[in-house]
Amino acid sequence: MRSSLSTFNEIWQQQLRSSILIDADQHFLQQNFLIGCSGGMDSMLLLYLLHSLFPQRVRAIYIDHQLQEPSSTWGKVVADFCRQLDMPCVVECVDVVSGNLEQQARNARYAAFLQHKQPNEVLVLAHHQQDQAETVLLRLLSGTGVGGLAAMRRVDVRDDLTIWRPLLDLPREQIEQWTHDLQLSYVTDPTNADPHYDRAWCRTELWGVLQQRFPQMQSALARNAQLMQDADDILQEVVQQDWKKCGDGSHLSLNVLAQLTAARQRQLLSAWMKGELTYRPSLDAVERLQREVIHSKADAQACLYIKPYYYVRFQKTIYRLTAQEYLCKQTDEIPVQQQIHCTKQQLVTLISGDYCCTELEYGLSHELLDIPLMLYPRIGGEKIHLYGRVGAWPLKKALQDAQIFPWLRHRVQILAKDDVILGVFTPQGFWLAQSCYCQFGGWQPKLIHE
Template structure:
């Protein structure tokens, strides 16, 4: 009896998923996995994504259904799960990139819906070698040359490539030995796709001249992966010394050797913006950061500023159709997200310089309109925000966020802090406020 038909009274079977396109490689991996799972109490899910890009897609799905049905009759614990993509690539969007992104999204959704936390992928040594070559031709750095990892944890799913070191010939031999039926994707013959051009026009000559090309290039990807991990560890060590919550300390950063400067800067930008910076931006920063005075550099993740000996990151402004939040209640210490203002208001317990909690029970959030007066200290005159910002040397990009009022009284200003007129008395319970962008 197939594991998928286990009685309800028994413990549910463990599940492992295989990304199954019905092509040669995924057919071999699915068959090998299902064969190994016999008698182990493991159900194997065949995850098939119907992209809708080929006129043969319906036939491929039918083939997958019939193949899995035959294997179930033979006693293999396999079950097909299929998903049809409803979206289509946008005009001008790379079909390759779109198909890959949507395929992984669908695979993840199916795996999690079925309770499988592991998805096996049938990439092999030739695939890794091709990835290395394509990345090198695109001018990728060490991280790009590392190619596909054998194991990756993303979004609640563990992606594994058990055959990444296996030669293509071994998979072909397995298919012949077990007389496995599979489909051929006609798009593999279309030279307009970069990987196909490499396979059809370059690889035959490369393999003829260098028979060990597959293994050698796949090994190079492994070395690049190890180098990437070592560089990440080095960057973590350096950033502990040259960066803090306020930004990158440029004097400490300049004390590093030029290669370590680039490595630390790349890691800091990745941490700040969530994306690897382009080589052009890195080259500009390395050349221009040692300068003096204020400066700014734009990139897709926001704006970088050099100010007061630090490099800081102002995230890209959040755009939204709705108006920013206009009210807020703060009853205790914590983080209070204000997404339409593009940041978070943070309340922390303090012993002095804070505001009594009574002021925070009903707050109004307003933008700057001009004419607002702020008192920077007890006994000091209230002055315009513009003058207070200038006196405190607060740059323009640190002046965003809402002005916080209570009962018509200004309570808090991003970049300046608590207005002295509402500061709590010594011994009173009080909260400090700060504004965090992004």
């Protein structure tokens, strides 16, 4: 036991040194560690070794997916082991929604990790070399690209957490030997050998066949993942440069996009379409965006819905919108016609935003304050002489010039006194119309916030 532990400490010190982030600002190993422990061989060994190296900075979390009858018993095994080590342990039950069981279980698990992870903690997981190789193989069969084949990273820095996988280069045979030498108890999940699940099928049905032909397959696939990680890092640098030139998270310029090669266009669109989702869209989804929106006629106002986003073309730009943004016309309550009173003391709340009356160098006559004014929606075809323009212009043309999107134009309302148009309330603010009620030293509604 002592000899084994001495060997472990020596090897693990090497593992730790190789896992430290080069960026000194990360202070990676100065943080605490939250170990995701399933009770299996890999995670129980990970729990033991990290506790031996950082006894005061480690705690464990067991996620009970409640999908199998003995899952609560496995949680007790983990909790009992942590008590023996005098280590804090959290047992969290989660509900797995319907759908792809493996994916939904993973989503529930990571949501629980985020819920319990403290700001100064790194999440540590027990994935090993065979897990990595299986991931590469499964993603290859699913038709993924460079990012997918990069598989799992030893140190994965994300916006919401950092994940460390110190066992990632170790073969399962080595882990089995260490666990046996230390006489550690662990649980066995029967679904790990159930070919109904893709990963278990790969492990039980496909693995032996391929390994018989290619004995070094496991290390080769894991090595391929490392090469793909390097390639993906380089690719992402290029994508970010192109993204910065083309637009931002909400829109891309089609003129700038067209200057890129076809391959760089696809990569940029794939990253841009991902938005806040976990995974990038399929190649088919990217090609649909190109075919149905980007290459549509300029005046077609093309729109494509790929859950959960709407992708809309307006003039020479494509926009990525949430359902709430794009469908706001269906949810906004728009009065056909109404009376409003503009005063200096009260805000006026309209569908385009909140307004206050502000004195300006040029604006509406003070005689219009505190009296009923009419407000009605734009119906199309209106011509208005906006202040600062020569003659009357179609309101539609003014909205286009101001790049007020078609899906927001239902919020445009026209202010009038009798039959005289005083101005237009828009999502960008109030536009003054030239009329007999305009004067120097007047007032105008000012948009406070949308």
